[in-house]
Amino acid sequence: MAALTGLMFILNSCGAYFNQPFQQTPSRVGEFSKSTQGLLDLPEAADRVEVAVYNFSDQTGQYKPVENGSTFSTAVTQGATTILIKALEDSGYFLPIERENLSNLSTERSIIRNTKQEYIKNLNPNEPPLPPLLYAGLLLEGGIISYDTNIVTGGIGARYFGIGGATKYRQDRITIYLRAVSTSNGEILKTVYVSKTILSQSLDASYFRFVKFQRLLEAETGITRNEPLQIAVKDAIEKAVHDLIIEGIEDRFWSTKAGKETNKELVENYVKEKEEEESIELYNRVLKKRTAKSILSVSGGASLFDGDYTEKQPGYLARLEYQQKITNNLGFGLTGSVFKLDSGKQFSDMFSDASLNAYFNILPDDDLSPYIYAGGGVVYNIENSTEQKTDTFLKMQYGAGLKYYLSQRLGLKLFAEHNISFSDQLDSMVNGKRNDFYYNFGLGLDYYFNF
Structure with missing residues (x-):
């Protein structure tokens, strides 16, 4: 079993080994996460809901781990609010309203208003006034509440007559909570909890042997692949937005444009998927409740x-x-x-x-x-x-x-x-x-x- 696991790991790591970067690459459009397509494939919404996000931040307080010394770099991205707003926009069910930098928006509107007043006074009395700001019917709150490192570590290796190789892996875990709050009465309508594992892998091989008297041959090669933390955060947030939409459809807070049949199909598929995911423990053990005695x-x-x-x-x-x-x-x-x-x-x-x-x-x-x-x-x-x-x-x-x-x-x-x-x-x-x-x-x- 250990040998099979090691072989699968080596074959999986070979993709990174044979795609090593040897030159600079130009900028590109950001990658999709595992949950992006599921969010984009949602049926069209009947009506978009105005939603405000003031702050969706890193609440872990963790700094990036280093082998020697200390660092003040945070372990988790501080741009989770921006990622959440992008996910809300991509879903098509929400109309995000700027609230993270509301002071900047207010300052700019004051400049526009003062300029218009001067223009109206001196040149054009018929100049229309500045339209009012949109207000949100829904607030989204929460944040990244946990970043757990080394929840699973392991590897396999062997060495014989100076020829050896080893593979190692490490799994971290990030957890977020997202809640929807009604602005009319402050009621918390829904809370969604999502976690995402982050995989790091390494593959090393070495050769160490005396080929002649006082002649030593030594060779080493290896590759390390780390799942980007920002992509993991994006994946978790997009999954949370997707689940929030489906649970909102289930409780009739909003609806798809197609109507009841599509709503029912979406909810049934989601409930089935949720039951399967809830039966899986932290270490990917599938648990089933058995009633027979x-x-x-x-x-x-x-x-x-x-x-x-x-x-x-x-x-x-x-x-x-x-x-x-x-x-x-x-x-x-x-x-x-x-x-x-x-x-x-x-x-x-x-x-x-x-x-x-x-x-x-x-x-x-x-x-x-x-x-x-x-x-x-x-x-x-x-x-x-x-x-x-x-x-x-x-x-x-x-x-x-x-x-x-x-x-x-x-x-x-x-x-x-x-x-x-x-x-x-x-x-x-x-x-x-x-x-x-x-x-x-x-x-x-x-x-x-x-x-």
């Missing part, structure tokens, strides 16, 4: 005996199991199995066992969930029950497995189990101080239900 399982597999005979051959295993959840992580289960323990020509018998286990699910809300269990039970020799005095033995067992949920009702599981008997007579032979034990390996199908 009971599990019926059928499994098949192999058994491997480790007794007093040196020869060991796999036998088959069939198992029926019932589990009951106590909490989301804990549960207990009853297991009945039929299996064959085989030591070749020396020993081969059929057995059955019954076990009671306690289970601990490590990631119960993930689609792929490892689990561990332990308990005790009895094992019974089916074939030789009439030939030997002792045919029932006490035992204990522990094991681990991996579950994969196909749906809310069905799942697959893979498990491995170690069974330790409290007797040395499972193979009808007593030899040495160690009791007999055996392993079970299986693949099963789970059915989840409630009584």
Whole structure:
């Protein structure tokens, strides 16, 4: 798994490696973020809403990290208000009104008004007066409230005989809140919360080796790619504006020009997307709420005996199991199995066992969930029950497995189990101080239900 992850990372970084800049480039139109197209593709609005943004600022108070010394450069752009106004304009649902530099606007209007008054007085009494300023029905407030660094770091590397390579990555996270406030009564109509991760990657390779006596060959290459923080802020703000528009349509604050059917489709798609995103935790784990408390399982597999005979051959295993959840992580289960323990020509018998286990699910809300269990039970020799005095033995067992949920009702599981008997007579032979034990390996199908 680690090797596959490293390979994918290396291939992804090669795009940057083979597109290295070797000359200056001219200015260009600003790049789209991942959310820009979704904002531009919104249906046309029925009416544009006048909106004012006084200040949408960096509220983190963080300075840019450096390896040595200190810096007074901020970690987050201070131009978030400008980015927000651009997103509002691009959406087509809002008519932004200048409020960030209102004093400049007021000063200029005073100059115009004084000039017009002089013009009217001396030259043209019919000169129209300066029109009034637009006023906003909606205020947008909020800001960048969090910038978390190194929420995930990692990498992979190897070196052999002076030849080596390594990849590293780091993930940061920015969070914004955007709220809409009614200017008529000060009511907060909507609050939107959006987060965006910021990825940094590096790829390095080196060669270090003596090729001849006192002749050392050393070579290094590498590339580092950092996601621009400004693009990440732009992405988060555009996503917040998009979500604010859809939630406003849902609550009938505004509407699309196409009408109810388009409104309904937009809201349904948004609700579905929101449910999927809310089921994903910080580290991209998809969580699903599972309501079933009971599990019926059928499994098949192999058994491997480790007794007093040196020869060991796999036998088959069939198992029926019932589990009951106590909490989301804990549960207990009853297991009945039929299996064959085989030591070749020396020993081969059929057995059955019954076990009671306690289970601990490590990631119960993930689609792929490892689990561990332990308990005790009895094992019974089916074939030789009439030939030997002792045919029932006490035992204990522990094991681990991996579950994969196909749906809310069905799942697959893979498990491995170690069974330790409290007797040395499972193979009808007593030899040495160690009791007999055996392993079970299986693949099963789970059915989840409630009584």
